[in-house]
Amino acid sequence: MARTLLDKVWDAHSVRTLPSGQTQLLIGLHLIHEVTTPQAFQMLKDAKLKVRMPERTFATLDHIIPTTDQTRPYKDPLAEEMAVHMIRNAKDFGVPLFDMATGKQGIVHVIGPELGLSQPGMTIACGDSHTSTHGAVGAIAFGIGTTQVRDVLATQCLAMAKPKLRQVRVDGALAKGVYAKDVILWIINQLGVKGGVGFAYEYAGSVIERMTMEERLTVCNMSIEGGARCGYVSPDQTTIDYVRGRPYAPQGAAFDRAVTWWKGVATEPGAEFDDVKRLDGGAIEPVVTWGINPGMSLGVSQRIPKPESASEADRSTFREALAHMGFQSDQPIKGAKIDVAFVGSCTNGRLSDLRAAAEVAKKGKVAKHVRALIVPGSQQVEKAAEAEGLHEIFTAAGFEWRKAGCSMCLGMNPDVLVGREMSASSSNRNFIGRQGSPTGRTLLMSPAMVAAAAISGAVADVREILK
Amino acid sequence: MSPTDYTRRQVTGRGIPVPGNDIDTDRIIPARFLKEVTFESMGEHAFEDARKQNPEHPFNSPVYKGASVLVVGQNFGCGSSREHAPQALMRWGIRAIVGGSFGEIFFGNCVMLGIPCLTVSQADLEWLQREIGKAPQTPVNVDVDKQEVRFGDRTIKAAVPEGARKQLVGGTWDSTAVLLDAGTAIEATAKKLPYVTGF
Numbered sequence: 065m066a067r068t069l070l071d072k073v074w075d076a077h078s079v080r081t082l083p084s085g086q087t088q089l090l091i092g093l094h095l096i097h098e099v100t101t102p103q104a105f106q107m108l109k110d111a112k113l114k115v116r117m118p119e120r121t122f123a124t125l126d127h128i129i130p131t132t133d134q135t136r137p138y139k140d141p142l143a144e145e146m147a148v149h150m151i152r153n154a155k156d157f158g159v160p161l162f163d164m165a166t167g168k169q170g171i172v173h174v175i176g177p178e179l180g181l182s183q184p185g186m187t188i189a190c191g192d193s194h195t196s197t198h199g200a201v202g203a204i205a206f207g208i209g210t211t212q213v214r215d216v217l218a219t220q221c222l223a224m225a226k227p228k229l230r231q232v233r234v235d236g237a238l239a240k241g242v243y244a245k246d247v248i249l250w251i252i253n254q255l256g257v258k259g260g261v262g263f264a265y266e267y268a269g270s271v272i273e274r275m276t277m278e279e280r281l282t283v284c285n286m287s288i289e290g291g292a293r294c295g296y297v298s299p300d301q302t303t304i305d306y307v308r309g310r311p312y313a314p315q316g317a318a319f320d321r322a323v324t325w326w327k328g329v330a331t332e333p334g335a336e337f338d339d340v341k342r343l344d345g346g347a348i349e350p351v352v353t354w355g356i357n358p359g360m361s362l363g364v365s366q367r368i369p370k371p372e373s374a375s376e377a378d379r380s381t382f383r384e385a386l387a388h389m390g391f392q393s394d395q396p397i398k399g400a401k402i403d404v405a406f407v408g409s410c411t412n413g414r415l416s417d418l419r420a421a422a423e424v425a426k427k428g429k430v431a432k433h434v435r436a437l438i439v440p441g442s443q444q445v446e447k448a449a450e451a452e453g454l455h456e457i458f459t460a461a462g463f464e465w466r467k468a469g470c471s472m473c474l475g476m477n478p479d480v481l482v483g484r485e486m487s488a489s490s491s492n493r494n495f496i497g498r499q500g501s502p503t504g505r506t507l508l509m510s511p512a513m514v515a516a517a518a519i520s521g522a523v524a525d526v527r528e529i530l531k
Numbered sequence: 532m533s534p535t536d537y538t539r540r541q542v543t544g545r546g547i548p549v550p551g552n553d554i555d556t557d558r559i560i561p562a563r564f565l566k567e568v569t570f571e572s573m574g575e576h577a578f579e580d581a582r583k584q585n586p587e588h589p590f591n592s593p594v595y596k597g598a599s600v601l602v603v604g605q606n607f608g609c610g611s612s613r614e615h616a617p618q619a620l621m622r623w624g625i626r627a628i629v630g631g632s633f634g635e636i637f638f639g640n641c642v643m644l645g646i647p648c649l650t651v652s653q654a655d656l657e658w659l660q661r662e663i664g665k666a667p668q669t670p671v672n673v674d675v676d677k678q679e680v681r682f683g684d685r686t687i688k689a690a691v692p693e694g695a696r697k698q699l700v701g702g703t704w705d706s707t708a709v710l711l712d713a714g715t716a717i718e719a720t721a722k723k724l725p726y727v728t729g730f
Binding site: 076077078079080082083084085086088090092099100102103106111113116117120128140142143145146149183185186191192193195207208209210211212214215218219220221222223225257258261262288289291293314318319321322325356357377378380381384474475476493495496497498500502503 | 550551552553555557558561562563565566567568569570580581583584604605606609610611612613614615617631632633634635636639640643644653692693694695697698701703706707709710711713716717720721723724725726727729730
């Protein structure tokens with residue numbers, strides 16, 4: 065019987081069936097960062113345990129670091145303490161750390177694929193929900209909590225039940241001005257923020273097949289926003305070409321042997337899924353969220369819907385969203401005034417994202433009332449962008465060019481919204497308070513749409529600017 | 532239950548309803564409170580911003596002080612994987628959660644802390660939230676083993692996925708010891724993977 069990548073990777077990593085009926089699943093790559101690990105390392109110390117496979121564990125600093133002045137000690141003593149813990153724990157437990165001095169530091173979900181650490185056929189875990197990102201290279205990648213981080217550190221394993229598998233097919237062709245971000249926002253819009261609960265998502269169809277690896281990383285990144293436990297794209301030639309030559313990828317003859325194995329773990333034609341959903345890529349327009357979860361979104365030419373359009377159980381959340389955002393039903397989203405523009409994050413902080421934003425930034429200047437930040441996802445992205453002169457395009461247009469980090473995605477570092485500021489953001493969550501101000505407001509969109517909003521001072525249709 | 536008794540067959544305590552769907556972990560504990568290297572202070576920040584913005588928030592109400600069974604809507608705990616969210620609820624006093632559905636990472640984190648999360652139908656959760664509001668002193672009995680929730684003279688059908696149910700009822704939810712039991716089978720599995728051996 066034809067098998068899926070999930071079946072094959074699951075079986076290859078299964079250590080045993082636990083008394084609970086769950087699988088003891090070996091984790092091939094464990095990525096860690098400063099926010100969700102200090103307690104896990106303390107639990108390890110308390111239990112006098114070592115890191116089981118330090119050579120399969122890699123650390124970075126991303127969530128709490130400032131993106132302006134990165135001199136230590138950091139101005140925020142709490143951030144400094146977290147950095148100190150990460151550095152000390154990495155040293156004490158023999159785990160390699162990509163700190164600023166390595167030139168390889170960055171957001172954990174940007175550097176994993178970038179360094180070739182994340183490879184097809186692997187199981188990957190990280191104490192961060194956006195670990196689903198790594199599924200783009202054909203891995204099964206799980207976001208986990210701190211006590212599970214302890215488990216992976218101590219045993220290199222997780223106790224898990226195998227999720228069901230849904231294939232999400234996007235066929236057709238995307239219009240100009242429509243990006244991977246719009247595709248995943250539209251998938252979440254159509255399948256719902258809880259539609260994926262209990263499922264892993266396999267993304268397929270001609271739109272996904274034609275995507276570059278960076279675009280696939282954006283799609284898989286937000287699987288969690290659709291409720292799915294993980295998301296992946298079965299490996300193909302795009303995957304192989306992307307991994308080739310990366311520092312931690314197999315080299316020479318080993319690479320050729322790896323390719324054979326990677327092709328062997330891919331989903332086979334005729335494989336069956338627990339569910340299949342189909343979307344028409346040609347029908348997708350640039351998407352903007354209007355509410356307080358990533359499923360509350362609409363095409364940029366549309367008007368904000370009425371609460372009656374939601375199911376009865378969802379209507380109170382719908383009304384809460386309108387009140388929080390200060391929006392009215394029937395109001396067009398286009399023209400909604402913004403105060404802040406943010407391009408960056410593990411969703412959209414890669415070189416191709418910065419290129420797309422720069423393309424738009426060339427067409428104008430940041431509106432006077434807008435504070436606009438461009439934050440590369442890693443030091444390597446920063447360097448590559450500067451080599452192309454993207455930073456000059458941005459600064460000439462009035463955007464701030466920052467250093468690598470999670471920045472304004474999550475409100476754990478100095479980059480935060482103030483008061484009720486409205487942010488056009490290329491990040492992944494528009495939850496109340498997400499960007500650091502309890503009353504702050506977030507509109508999620510693609511990097512090109514963020515740049516369009518920055519120069520227009522309000523939500524704009526990037527297709528009109530790119531004409 | 533004694534501190535050394537890890538079995539979670541039943542939890543009985545007063546209820547606290549927090550209505551609304553898609554309540555994310557940023558809402559349960561805003562990110563600025565994650566800048567801590569321990570979980571100790573998390574309890575005092577549970578729902579902090581939501582409580583400040585809404586004086587009527589159930590976590591502000593003296594009526595629900597001492598409650599231990601949280602009753603929520605759909606997709607509770609979606610979003611960020613931060614274990615700080617269930618840690619905050621646990622340290623506030625929550626011992627079990629009943630809801631329509633749960634974010635999967637949140638659910639897994641709760642299991643790791645020995646907090647059962649049971650799902651019930653939309654109609655039943657609305658009923659339970661309403662009835663707890665009317666009689667907040669009446670205990671809610673959460674039966675993990677039988678997958679039932681009892682309140683007053685009514686018993687509601689509830690569900691927990693089988694693996695989690697066995698972990699909770701059997702007291703094996705603190706999984707490190709269980710996983711360590713596999714011994715060298717862990718390394719043996721790793722050695723069969725070509726990417727571990729260098730292809």
